[in-house]
Amino acid sequence: MHSISVENVYKDFRIYDKPQDRLVELLLRKPRHRMFHVLQDISFSVLEGKSLGIIGDNGAGKSTLLKLLVGTLEPSGGHIDIRGQVAALLELGAGFHPEFSGRRNIHLNASLLGVPDDDIKALENDIIEFSELRDFIDRPVKTYSSGMYVRLAFSIATMVRPDVLVIDEALSVGDIAFQKKCVQRMNEFRAQNKTMVFCSHSMYHVQELCDTAIWLEQGKIREMGKSADVVAHYEDYSNSRRVYTKGEEQANSHQDEAPEAVKDCRILQTLVRNVDGELIEEVDPLQDFVMELQAEILNDDVICYFGFALMKDLEEVMSSYLAIDRPEVEHGPFKKGERITVQVRVQAMALRVGKFHVLSGVADESGLLWYDTRLSKEISINPGKGWGTLVMRSAWSMQRD
Amino acid sequence: MFFSLIRQWVMSPIRHFRLFHQFVRQEFSGQFAGSLGGFLWLFVTPIVNISIYSFVFSVVFRAPMPENFGDVPFVVFLMIGYLPWFAFADAMGRASGLLLEKAPLITKVMFPVQLIPMVGTLVPYLVHGIAIFVFLLYLATQGYFDLMWFWLPVALGLQFLFTMGLVAILSAFCVFLRDIQQMVTLMLTAWFFLTPIIYPLSLLPEDLRPLMMLNPMHSFVQFYREIILLGDFSMPHFQVMVLASVISFLLGGWVFMRIKHAFGDVL
Numbered sequence: 001m002h003s004i005s006v007e008n009v010y011k012d013f014r015i016y017d018k019p020q021d022r023l024v025e026l027l028l029r030k031p032r033h034r035m036f037h038v039l040q041d042i043s044f045s046v047l048e049g050k051s052l053g054i055i056g057d058n059g060a061g062k063s064t065l066l067k068l069l070v071g072t073l074e075p076s077g078g079h080i081d082i083r084g085q086v087a088a089l090l091e092l093g094a095g096f097h098p099e100f101s102g103r104r105n106i107h108l109n110a111s112l113l114g115v116p117d118d119d120i121k122a123l124e125n126d127i128i129e130f131s132e133l134r135d136f137i138d139r140p141v142k143t144y145s146s147g148m149y150v151r152l153a154f155s156i157a158t159m160v161r162p163d164v165l166v167i168d169e170a171l172s173v174g175d176i177a178f179q180k181k182c183v184q185r186m187n188e189f190r191a192q193n194k195t196m197v198f199c200s201h202s203m204y205h206v207q208e209l210c211d212t213a214i215w216l217e218q219g220k221i222r223e224m225g226k227s228a229d230v231v232a233h234y235e236d237y238s239n240s241r242r243v244y245t246k247g248e249e250q251a252n253s254h255q256d257e258a259p260e261a262v263k264d265c266r267i268l269q270t271l272v273r274n275v276d277g278e279l280i281e282e283v284d285p286l287q288d289f290v291m292e293l294q295a296e297i298l299n300d301d302v303i304c305y306f307g308f309a310l311m312k313d314l315e316e317v318m319s320s321y322l323a324i325d326r327p328e329v330e331h332g333p334f335k336k337g338e339r340i341t342v343q344v345r346v347q348a349m350a351l352r353v354g355k356f357h358v359l360s361g362v363a364d365e366s367g368l369l370w371y372d373t374r375l376s377k378e379i380s381i382n383p384g385k386g387w388g389t390l391v392m393r394s395a396w397s398m399q400r401d
Numbered sequence: 402m403f404f405s406l407i408r409q410w411v412m413s414p415i416r417h418f419r420l421f422h423q424f425v426r427q428e429f430s431g432q433f434a435g436s437l438g439g440f441l442w443l444f445v446t447p448i449v450n451i452s453i454y455s456f457v458f459s460v461v462f463r464a465p466m467p468e469n470f471g472d473v474p475f476v477v478f479l480m481i482g483y484l485p486w487f488a489f490a491d492a493m494g495r496a497s498g499l500l501l502e503k504a505p506l507i508t509k510v511m512f513p514v515q516l517i518p519m520v521g522t523l524v525p526y527l528v529h530g531i532a533i534f535v536f537l538l539y540l541a542t543q544g545y546f547d548l549m550w551f552w553l554p555v556a557l558g559l560q561f562l563f564t565m566g567l568v569a570i571l572s573a574f575c576v577f578l579r580d581i582q583q584m585v586t587l588m589l590t591a592w593f594f595l596t597p598i599i600y601p602l603s604l605l606p607e608d609l610r611p612l613m614m615l616n617p618m619h620s621f622v623q624f625y626r627e628i629i630l631l632g633d634f635s636m637p638h639f640q641v642m643v644l645a646s647v648i649s650f651l652l653g654g655w656v657f658m659r660i661k662h663a664f665g666d667v668l
Contacts, residue, residue: 013666022667023577026660071511073665086511094509097427104427111423112512 003195009078011039049193053210060216084163098142131155270376293360410654482598482622488529496571497582504668518569547632563646566653617645
């Protein structure tokens with residue numbers, strides 16, 4: 001049975017030039033706004049006892065979607081149906097009163113979630129126990145650290161046993177030990193056939209805790225499916241730290257060895273310029289252009305090798321340029337705090353259509369350990385006349401005998 | 402649509418009684434938490450204000466003693482009007498900030514938001530109710546007590562409903578238009594001086610007096626005075642009070658319920 005069903009949901013925020021226009025419109029029902037579409041045509045459903053992860057870049061509409069599920073925002077169009085009681089953890093202790101003790105706040109928060117008085121008394125001890133705040137529970141919560149705050153909030157929200165639990169980024173606060181406890185608690189939750197919606201930037205948690213996942217991009221569902229798949233695709237898309245070298249195989253094997261290398265160097269940005277030095281986001285076929293990386297050295301005596309690649313789809317390397325055998329590029333040793341700009345000029349863009357990214361990277365002496373990599377903005381190619389994906393410099397001739 | 406909104410509004414403190422209760426407790430003790438004098442201010446503020454007004458009016462201006470009220474000390478006359486007004490003004494003054502302060506709660510937690518203006522009105526009335534009660538006890542020991550006093554809780558209840566409607570509208574509008582906060586302060590000052598609280602009605606020119614029937618707060622103040630000082634039940638004032646409080650309570654509730662769904666978008 002569906003626990004959450006969302007059908008063709010839209011959410012527009014109305015943008016008003018003057019704040020009072022909103023009031024006038026509400027009262028007189030005369031439109032005075034411009035529309036900003038936050039969510040468009042969102043449909044999904046979550047079965048009872050399943051959990052859903054929501055991932056996506058900042059501003060993709062994740063929080064708005066959660067608020068719609070919780071009910072603090074109303075959809076502009078479409079229909080949301082949720083069975084059972086919903087408890088939400090959208091912000092750390094949203095209902096907390098800073099002057100009151102943790103114990104008072106347990107009561108207040110639980111009644112906000114609709115728990116009867118007697119039940120709260122029974123739950124109080126469990127909540128205090130789980131939150132590990134026994135020594136602090138009678139102090140005002142304004143004296144709590146943010147970790148303590150979230151521990152109390154999480155304990156209350158999960159202890160009242162809602163049918164649907166909506167959590168936004170809550171696990172990112174709190175120490176590792178408590179995070180583990182939270183994950184355990186959430187797994188118990190799933191075992192009890194409760195439904196969960198979970199939004200996080202922690203791909204690990206989404207994969208661990210969710211059956212399915214939704215990838216939101218600019219207010220639309222870009223992908224929906226098994227959480228492992230969606231997370232994998234999203235990571236491919238967003239992970240600018242991924243290592244791309246001469247071929248994919250090497251890249252993948254490499255990743256397993258050292259996902260987070262000790263960083264001696266950091267890339268600040270990857271830019272694409274035209275030959276006059278201006279930043280560009282479009283190139284013409286056969287145009288010359290310059291790829292540039294700006295890096296900061298984070299340690300003394302660092303040897304760096306630089307590389308660039310043209311990436312198609314973020315998966316496939318179309319062409320790569322490495323500075324390992326280039327005597328004209330200095331390799332160091334560099335000093336801590338130094339800033340370096342490296343440029344490669346490439347000639348005659350051979351692609352006729354499409355889009356690509358430039359990936360820049362900095363590797364250590366061995367050329368195997370990549371300190372950092374970073375993608376440029378997406379560059380598109382202005383298609384010229386003709387057919388096919390490639391263009392090459394060409395010279396014609398003709399003879400007539 | 403109209404009636405279902407009204408019903409939701411009227412019923413919400415009963416349907417969500419537990420939450421209502423928690424909120425009231427929270428706000429009530431929140432008023433006194435964190436400030437040293439806490440409870441003391443409750444008495445100090447009206448006493449200081451009343452001393453100032455008594456000085457200005459009975460010593461500086463030598464206002465004639467209020468007609469028709471017999472031989473009453475001016476201070477008593479003043480306080481009967483001033484204490485209920487103070488409850489009204491306090492609730493109204495807080496109204497504009499009610500929802501703004503609770504913005505994180507309103508946007509992050511689903512709960513009956515209409516409880517907020519209700520609690521926001523009830524708490525000042527409870528707090529000032531204590532002061533009024535103490536004052537009445539004092540008057541009773543001075544021999545003013547009359548069986549007609551049992552109308553006072555009814556009248557105060559009506560004044561409470563009247564206030565709640567206005568608070569609901571103000572708090573809701575303030576979400577969209579923050580300038581209301583400043584406007585309320587000005588409006589309250591004007592209203593205070595336009596109501597015969599610190600001066601008796603008899604000081605007003607004869608032809609202006611009927612206009613006062615348009616000011617419900619005047620009816621409330623006058624009603625209290627006639628009950629307490631004379632033991633008279635004034636029907637015309639009572640009618641105005643009932644009419645004003647019912648209209649304000651229902652209309653305020655309806656406006657609030659109608660626009661509350663948009664709070665999440667703005668806060």
